[in-house]
Amino acid sequence: MGEESVDRSEGFGERLLGVLLDRARLLPPQLIAPLIAEEVARIGGRDVSILLQDYAQELLVPLPGKKLHVGQPEPIIDSPAGRAFLRGHAVEVPQTPSGVRMYLPLLDGSDTVGVMALTLNVIGDDDRRLLSRLSGLVADMLVTKGAYTDQFFQARRREPMSVSAEIQWSLLPPTSMSVPQVEVAGILEPAYRVAGDSFDYALNDNILHAAVIDAMGHGLDAATMATVAIGAYRHARRVFVSLAEKYALMDDAISRQFGPDHFVTAQLMHVNIATGELELVNAGHPAPLLIRDGRVVQQLESATTLPVGFGGEEPRIREHTLQQGDRVLCYTDGIIEEHVNGGEQFGEERLIRCVNRLRDEPSQGLRADLRRLSHSLKRERSGRTTDDATLFMIEWHGGAADHLAVLD
Incomplete structure (x- = not known):
């Protein structure tokens, strides 16, 4: 079929995407790849690759599959695929001697799960519109069908994963979320051996609920405690109790299950995404950092609260008011307690210097900045991560999103 004879009208696009929607319900996971390749071929595309983010959030690795082009992994930093992934926008790269290689972010909601790459001889606005919509459907299919198979998980792994890490990754929400009023992003280290660290969040109406936890110990014991803590947190969140009651329910669950010698440190937050009002309970955790205009301006201190599991009194809630563009960085003690320089701890001052240095380069968005x-931090620690080390960041924009629910 000649390039000029390919139908790229919106009506053709509706029929093409309709086939995908009609078949998606019954399609086995291993047939996603060949169907996508067929769809792309209908508009003159070739060499289709599906690239998924690895667990360490360093590489985009190719998904094996019939009719897919399987090349080398591409770095998330400094590659066209990585730029599409981080920015959430298509990237086009002219090919020699002809053609254009397109990299389209696979957006599931606001979380980018990977990138779809393909080559076209020529590209126009109809192609861009159709491929953008196709990539959205592909992302949804990968996430939905990924719940039925291990193939996608296996493709993302670059090294063996411990049982405790398996548990923690299965607990996590999407590692990033972006809506007009607020964004969040998180990173777990070491990705393949993490045990007691975790984070969780949910956006319920105008309230962003967020928690960062660190269960004592290592291995399966820590992972089991973290599982109970996150389960209790979600239960409390879903029965609409206050921040103080969330702490109490988590505390009761940990103390009943594990006894008086076990504990979990935690940060629990409510952020009103319309007003920027933040409520904080800090249960034995390092204080979050408030970042304004690219610099750490203060630690968000709160009244002392015992770690979860120690039967502490009802916590006093500290309130803060965010300004538009403010970021809040939460981290676990594995970040600052790593030993460097012959025994010296990494410390909060080094962390703050690393955060402030982010201003030296233009921001590419919250996810990209957190990855940087x-x-x-890894370079500063000479690549060492001997304890779990988690980063979780919130960026507040304010405003409203009601216009997105109104059809033009």
């Missing part, structure tokens, strides 16, 4: 920070 994570890599910078």
